Amino acid sequence: MRAYIPGYELCAPKTLTEALERMAAEPGRWRPFAGGTDLMVLLEAGKLHHSCFLSIWRLRELRGIMIASDSVMLGCLTTFTDVLNDEVLRREFPLLAAAAAQTGGVATQNRGTLGGNIVNASPAADTPPALLVYDAEVELLSSRGSRWLSYHEFHTGYKTTRLGADELLARIRLPRNTAGFLHYYRKVGTRNAQAISKVCFAGVRSQPSGEVRIALGSVAPVPLRCWRTEAAIREGGDGLAALAAEITPIDDVRSTAAYRLRVSQNLLKAFLHS
Amino acid sequence: MRKVPITLTVNGQSRTASVWPMERLLDVIRQQLALTGTKEGCGEGECGACSILLDGQIANSCLIPALQADGSEITTIEGIGCSEELAAVQRAFVECGGAQCGICTPGMIIAAVALLRQNPEPSEADLRQGLAGNLCRCTGYMRIFEAVMNACGEGRLRH
Numbered sequence: 001m002r003a004y005i006p007g008y009e010l011c012a013p014k015t016l017t018e019a020l021e022r023m024a025a026e027p028g029r030w031r032p033f034a035g036g037t038d039l040m041v042l043l044e045a046g047k048l049h050h051s052c053f054l055s056i057w058r059l060r061e062l063r064g065i066m067i068a069s070d071s072v073m074l075g076c077l078t079t080f081t082d083v084l085n086d087e088v089l090r091r092e093f094p095l096l097a098a099a100a101a102q103t104g105g106v107a108t109q110n111r112g113t114l115g116g117n118i119v120n121a122s123p124a125a126d127t128p129p130a131l132l133v134y135d136a137e138v139e140l141l142s143s144r145g146s147r148w149l150s151y152h153e154f155h156t157g158y159k160t161t162r163l164g165a166d167e168l169l170a171r172i173r174l175p176r177n178t179a180g181f182l183h184y185y186r187k188v189g190t191r192n193a194q195a196i197s198k199v200c201f202a203g204v205r206s207q208p209s210g211e212v213r214i215a216l217g218s219v220a221p222v223p224l225r226c227w228r229t230e231a232a233i234r235e236g237g238d239g240l241a242a243l244a245a246e247i248t249p250i251d252d253v254r255s256t257a258a259y260r261l262r263v264s265q266n267l268l269k270a271f272l273h274s
Numbered sequence: 275m276r277k278v279p280i281t282l283t284v285n286g287q288s289r290t291a292s293v294w295p296m297e298r299l300l301d302v303i304r305q306q307l308a309l310t311g312t313k314e315g316c317g318e319g320e321c322g323a324c325s326i327l328l329d330g331q332i333a334n335s336c337l338i339p340a341l342q343a344d345g346s347e348i349t350t351i352e353g354i355g356c357s358e359e360l361a362a363v364q365r366a367f368v369e370c371g372g373a374q375c376g377i378c379t380p381g382m383i384i385a386a387v388a389l390l391r392q393n394p395e396p397s398e399a400d401l402r403q404g405l406a407g408n409l410c411r412c413t414g415y416m417r418i419f420e421a422v423m424n425a426c427g428e429g430r431l432r433h
Contacts, residue, residue: 009275010295010341033339040337041318043296053296057342081331105407106388108319110331111338 001046008043009052016061017143019054020168024143027165032056034077035111037104038120062115062170065089074172076115080127084109092176095130095202098185102126115169118151121159121222124254126187128155128223129202132215134174141170148173155222181206184271188263190254198255201267210234214268219247219260229268238272240265280344284309285353293340300324300335302343303350311351311380315409322408325381325388326350332388334407351380354387363387363425372421374412382408386422394426 010033013019023030033039033053042048056062056077066073067088080100083089090097103112103126117127118138128151136151140163151172154161163169184203189195200217212233214226224247232242249260277292284307291306303309303326315323317336324335327349355361363386366372373379382405389396389404396404401419410418 005294005297006275008294008296010339012341012344036337036339036342037319037334040298040339044298044317044336055339055342101403104319105322106385106404107322107325107332107334107407111333 003043003046003048005043007051008048010055011053012055012058016056016059016141016170019056019059020141020143020166022054023166023168030054032119032168034113034116035079037108037112038116038122056168062168070176072174072176074114074174076113076118076169076171078114078172080104080109080112080114081106083114092178093130093134093174094183095133095185095204096127096174099126099130099187099200099202102187114172118154118172119161119163119169121155121161123158123220123222123224124196124200124218125223126197126200126217129200129215129217130185131172131174132223132225133202133204133213134178135213137173137175138169139171139173140164140167142166142168146170152225158221178204180208181211182274184274186267186270188267196254199249199260199263199267201264201271203268203271205271214239214243214271216247216264218254219249219264221248233272239268243268278341280340282343282345283347285349291340295339295341297340298336299326299328299338299340299343299348302340303335303348309350309352313377313380315377315381320409321378322381322385323378325384325408327384327388330391332385332407349384351383354383361387363390363422366421366425367418370417370421370424372413372418378408378410378412382410382418386425390422390426396422396426 030052031050033055034057062077063075065086080103083097083100117125131151137148138151138154140147181204186201187197188199189197197218203214205212212230214229217223226246228246229239229242233239247264249257251257277294279292282289289307291302293302303312313323315321319334319337325332326335329346355364363383385405385408393400401422
């Protein structure tokens with residue numbers, strides 16, 4: 001059933017400071033609203049239970065991609081299209097570009113943001129596995145100040161995060177430490193565009209150093225960095241048993257637990273042989 | 275919550291509307307502005323029937339709250355061409371049989387225009403990527419692809 005539209009509040013603060021002050025004044029009342037590609041779908045389905053939002057879409061402070069010598073800093077409003085248009089991201093973080101290219105169609109890529117993809121906290125989102133293997137950090141900003149977290153600590157359970165009621169996920173930092181790495185990304189869904197994944201796999205590895213990093217989507221309540229599988233591979237194993245123990249896939253409308261386990265293991269094999 | 279006034283530049287003309295902030299831009303375009311060329315298909319960003327150009331970029335108007343469009347420039351299918359003077363892409367759709375029932379067609383044309391503005395000579399892969407957000411249940415897509423390729427002057431994609 002469609003939502004009752006007049007029951008929703010949406011305000012557009014002119015500055016980031018104003019947005020943070022409103023969030024601090026009434027913690028929990030206001031939630032940020034970016035490109036709307038997830039929230040509007042919930043609204044239309046009558047499933048958007050929160051009713052007061054701050055549109056942050058026009059806040060310039062939250063846009064832009066800044067390249068420093070040792071890291072890349074992304075404003076939370078960086079869209080998938082912005083990712084695809086950035087040469088450094090395409091070259092050094094190709095899994096992020098691959099995830100962006102496979103998220104929706106062009107219209108969704110123009111409006112969907114990295115910050116929204118993270119905060120929406122769907123375990124099936126496409127960019128989180130890429131961000132996890134690139135050791136991303138996220139900045140949580142409020143009028144009290146700023147704190148940085150490793151992204152792998154951000155998700156605490158199904159659709160729950162470390163974000164405080166007055167906090168905004170403002171920026172994402174990617175360390176530029178993957179030169180010479182092999183990058184592997186594979187989204188398995190019902191069709192190439194517009195499909196939500198059944199399993200999403202991101203992996204990077206370095207032949208000389210033996211370093212390996214693996215993250216999966218749609219196989220656990222959170223986008224999952226697979227530390228134990230990585231350790232098993234570093235110790236010389238194939239990682240398949242460790243992966244089976246580490247992920248907790250379920251049966252749902254898109255797939256089954258058994259299929260997801262089999263596909264995850266197949267993707268791990270393909271990654272290690274790539 | 276109260277309605278708020280917004281100003282839009284729609285197909286080159288300044289228009290105002292009084293909207294619920296979370297009202298879908300699609301509904302404002304169709305109902306208040308009476309531009310019914312933009313269609314509603316799925317209402318959840320999957321099908322592309324409601325595609326418009328928002329500040330030059332393709333967007334699904336069903337997923338944009340009206341408040342966020344305040345001050346922006348919008349091109350709907352009515353701004354691409356009219357029956358007296360069709361745009362090249364529209365002529366090509368007619369010539370190639372790229373339209374059947376017509377519900378997806380305005381969105382397909384918008385997507386094709388958005389693609390060709392950015393990339394005047396798309397490869398077949400570029401074309402498939404550019405139109406990936408637009409579903410058509412009639413044509414099987416090949417005539418649409420052919421139309422877009424013809425529109426960019428080549429007719430390279432023959433099947």
